[in-house]
Amino acid sequence: MQTLNQALFIFFAVLAVASAILMVTRRNIVHSAVFLITTLLSTAGIFLLLEAEFLFIVQIILYVGGIMVLFVFVIMLVNLDVSMRQVQFNRQWFVAGALSLVLALQFLFAIWVGRGALHLHGTDMQIAPKNTEAVADALFSHYMLPFEIASILLLVAMIGAVVMAKRRVG
Amino acid sequence: MGHLIPPSIMPFVLPVVYAVVIVAVLPLLAGYIVLMERKVMADMQARLGPMRVGPHGLLQPIADAVKLLLKEDIIPDKADRLMFWFAPLVSVTMALLAYSALAIGPAFQIADLNIGLLFILAVSSLGIYGIVLGGWASNSHYSLLGALRSAAQLVSYETAAGLALISVLLLAGSLSMKDIVQAQSDQGVWFGFSVPFGFFIYLVGSIAETNRAPFDLPEAESELVAGYMTEYSGFRWSLYFLAEYANMVIVAGIATTLFLGGWLRPGARYHEHIPGTGIEWLDALPALLTLGVALYSLSLAPKQPVKIQKIVMVLVAVLCLGVAGILAGALFAPPAVMQGIHGAFWFMAKVFAYIYAFLWIRFTFPRYRFDQLMRLGWRFLIPLALVNVIGVGVAIVLRQQLAWGPIVSLIPTTLGTLGVAMFLAKDDAPTVAAHLVDGE
């Protein structure tokens, strides 16, 4: 079982990184959207490997099934050829390059420092067996208040969106 | 056979076998559902339906499949090749993936996930990409409009269907398909009866989710020609077609498991059934039914005009006899085996009954306009589903606190939901009586 888990983990990790890179470099927006979806799916795969199936499901339904659908909607409706014509890389690419270099160095440093703790066989960490129940209990018992506040916030956001849309159309 | 396969792969063998069986059977099943649809449509419209290929058109699906494979596979010139090839693939894989959690019989299930239902919902919600990307890739005005419309429709009706399922989960208590059916068997009542509104909303939601019948706007022939499928032809089109029918079977499967008691025989009291103390007549029903079909097809065999059709008819009769034999044999087998075989039969019977309801609705109702469709979804179904969930919740509290019986506690809440439904429906669509009066 051990080798299978590891093999899957490596597969998902490589997939995630590769599609992330591909997403950034594509010229055609729809292709980059699809690669974003593959990234999200591979992270969901990793959740599953960690036996956090509730997160796996939420990741798929929420991110890929919900938010990304709206992304693709917007991509189709927005007027593409104008943005196509604008020059993709304006003159500040030099500054951008330098900054990303600095960031890369920091990442490397962090990995180098923590190399001791990082061992690949992370899958046998013990998480509460029944993931869904565990999440539910935590959510509705200890973190009741934040949960309610979050839901009200979402409600307000939804109503706001509808009102804005109505005014534009009306 | 167990020692032949190294232990580390052992848990994967049975699911793989089941998966292969399902993926092989599915295209055939989809083909025969198409034939069933055309036959049912025909006799509803006072005509015969396909009679030419094979006796009573029984070989029609094979002919369709061959035709689709031989057809030229056109890609529109300026279409986005990668996406054009990728889109139907997405919708088919998502449709097939959903089968992994479906429990056809007590034994016949690829993977008994403890989040079975949620997994199927998640995967079917990914099916939208196949449609949306397909519409975009074929780079034609009509298919883009069709794709956008169907995406909007799917998203809005999924919420309604999801809420309907939640109301059942409150009663079932678990997400795994097997436990849900077990709960229905323990409570001795099918959830379809205890949560009628949940069943109704899910029925409407599932029709909309598979783009069928009054909600088949995306490929409404009259305005958008064929919606997102316009530019597809040949094998690619058949992939979409297969995905649609696979979705239909999944949706029917979910409805059967949740509302019609999965593989339970009507009035099943499995735990009281003591083997060998006389067979309840209901158990014999499956065997008798298939026997009847076998005899009927035998009687039809001589009347077939063409010799080859006679042979095929006889083959069909022999096949039915075989199935009847198995079902009858299972009666005397140990209960586990009997449950397995009969369970599968009852499950398939209910699935086909559900699909028949799909077809029935499809041929009686005209098509909804897009804004009416959306209005029905958002202003009628989703609020009703919310009220239904609250109703079931209240019923459960009543049962636990005041210890009312399972049925007694559900009655008041269902009536409450009925009241809300009447209120919502009042202003939604113009009531029929109103406009018959004016103008007369």
Place this chain on the structure above:
Amino acid sequence: MQRLKARFGDAFREASLDRKQAIALIAVEQLREISRYCRDEEKFDMLVDLTAVDWPKREKRFDVVLNLYSFAKNERLRLKAHAGENEPAPSVCEIWPAANWMERECYDMFGIVFEGHPNLTRILLPDEWQGHPLRKDYDILKQDTDWVRENLGIESGQ
């Protein structure tokens, strides 16, 4: 008929009865005023038909024929006006919107220009078609051969 004659005098050329159907011959210049009068005072509120007949031998070759019908009086009246070859006839579109397409068809078939018409283009034949088929001098076998060659890519059928 007498009221019409009294009202318009010289513009009202001649009244006749053919097969028990009233026909009023009027001057083409007053067509619009007479039509307005018929609709408002005489209650001919429906323009049933507007068409033209080609009499090549006459100097004013075209007859513009308007068939009117009055719901109130359940009566029909036919107004006829003689119009010359390239002499524009007044359009009655504002009085009866029904005339819109009928006038376009007359222009398409006869070449009568109705001035005051909102969108006088050919309605049945392609826009670049030369010639007006329903004229007597337009032979039945004749075709706008160059349009056919250019658009359909075949030598004309004849």
Place this chain on the structure above:
Amino acid sequence: MGSGKSGNRERAVAAHNGHERMSNEHTIKTISGMDSVNATVLGADEIILNMGPQHPSTHGVLRVKLKLDGERVAGSECIIGYLHRGVEKIAEHRSYQQFAPYVDRMDYVAAVSNGLGYCEAVEKLLGTEAPPRARVVRTILTELQRIASHLLWLGTHALDIGALTPVFYCFREREEILKIFEKYCGARLTTHAFRIGGLQYETYDGFEEDTRRFCNDFAHKIDEYETLLTENRIWVGRTKGVGILNAADAIALGVTGPVLRASGVKWDLRKALPYAAYDQYEFDIPTRGTGDTYDRYVVRMEEMRQSRRICLQAIENIPTGPIMARIGKVLKPPPGEVYHSIEAPKGELGYYIVSDGTTQPYRVRVRPPSFINLQAFDKMAKGSLIADVVAIIGTIDIVLGEVDR
């Protein structure tokens, strides 16, 4: 990826943001004039959607250019002429009898009533009248043709709106009527059933029984359609308030027939100016108030019932006697003109025939109800949705053979 790929994005999306480029306009260059006008006139995000001429639901070769503001129809223009055969020009080179079969080809769905209109017009020109027996048989056949035409309208109209079943029921009944026509005059669709001056054939024996059998079982058949559609909430939702045409606009636009009656104008040529044998039978004229698609549906269903009533009354006493008036083989009507119109299933079908004394008519002008009713399409379609456009085309009940002539 290069510009090739984005090029097609541009073209597809260009249609989105309004500056209209008729990319697929390669066949008939009829609308070159239209392009320049539209490009400037269009507002922010209006797109031009082309429906037809090969669109499944435009009842023939009608092409509709829709100016869309999102889903709503901002404006529309019908482009016709694809089926123009120059019937009126041919008429000037045919004798009166030779032209009769052409008349059936115009409104090919209701050929019998076309024939009736033409024959009666020429008889008026000649100053003669068909004998009573001929007039009664003509009335029966015309009313049967009206039912057949309305059945075809109901079937295709329901099919456009999505109800798959009624079309087969309607065609089953229509088949019965076509059988009667076939037995009577050998043809089902373009029947050329009547001759100038009366009838060519005596009614076959069993004509009365067939018609009576059809009328009797048609009664509960029509109730069958009613149960399928009238009470159907989706059908009502799709037709109520769609394509409204009020009475004033209807009269101004010269609209006639069921469309006019649905807008509340109680006018039917069979009652106002009776012809053939209509004055001998009593039937009433259905009208409705608001003039939307649902009212037109109810009016036409009611008309089918009234036609059935007329047929039943007519069969009771078909007078005996000659079936052909005494007119010579060669018809030379005195010079002059006549305008005669009948109530065809689509509306008032008129014939304006000018004769110069020779055997060939000098000018035959046909007043086509579909052509003039179609003119009201733009007023009905403005402000509706794309799905309604299909319903509106269906409810006007046009036949392109008659529109283009």
